[in-house]
Amino acid sequence: MASASVGKELTLYSYWRSSCSHRVRIALNLKGLKYEYKPVNLLKGEQSRPEFLQLNPVGCVPVLVDDHVVLYDSFAIIMYLEDKYPHNPLLPHDIYKRAINFQAASVVSSTIQPLHNLSLLNYIGEKVGPDEKLPWAQSIIRRGFKGEVWLICSHCTIE
Numbered sequence: 001m002a003s004a005s006v007g008k009e010l011t012l013y014s015y016w017r018s019s020c021s022h023r024v025r026i027a028l029n030l031k032g033l034k035y036e037y038k039p040v041n042l043l044k045g046e047q048s049r050p051e052f053l054q055l056n057p058v059g060c061v062p063v064l065v066d067d068h069v070v071l072y073d074s075f076a077i078i079m080y081l082e083d084k085y086p087h088n089p090l091l092p093h094d095i096y097k098r099a100i101n102f103q104a105a106s107v108v109s110s111t112i113q114p115l116h117n118l119s120l121l122n123y124i125g126e127k128v129g130p131d132e133k134l135p136w137a138q139s140i141i142r143r144g145f146k147g148e149v150w151l152i153c154s155h156c157t158i159e
């Protein structure tokens with residue numbers, strides 16, 4: 001594993017079941033970057049604790065801390081890692097393939113993920129009914145990935 005920067009280690013606030021946090025952990029590992037892992041248990045509501053809200057006022061994981069830099073959005077974190085640690089690049093050079101990658105990232109983070117995150121599922125559970133949470137989440141994921149799976153299969157994103 002490479003060190004993030006001399007004497008400093010990256011810190012990642014994460015929850016093991018969080019897909020947004022998975023993406024950042026995958027990027028950190030593909031780049032071979034060492035980091036300190038700080039668990040935030042979303043089911044226990046630890047994302048709403050005052051000390052965590054000081055890091056991320058939105059109350060979500062992941063959060064990456066790199067010395068004085070604090071970032072709390074998976075896409076911004078991954079692009080920061082890509083710019084700061086360019087070895088083992090995550091993106092292809094070809095602009096069309098890059099665009100396909102950005103599109104997949106955007107569909108996941110803006111069309112799929114916000115429509116089935118924990119706070120929304122809890123809301124649906126309370127207002128509509130507990131049995132409605134799973135089918136709702138599955139329909140959103142299925143719809144979002146329909147186009148993306150086709151695109152990823154038909155346009156190889158690896159150069």
Ligand SMILES: N[C@@H](CCC(=O)N[C@@H](CS)C(=O)NCC(=O)O)C(=O)O
Nearest residue numbers: 018019020060061073074117118119
């Ligand atoms: N745009 C943010 C979204 C972060 C997000 O929604 N994280 C979820 C876990 S995947 C979360 O912490 N949810 C807590 C909640 O809904 O209370 C990102 O991509 O990092």
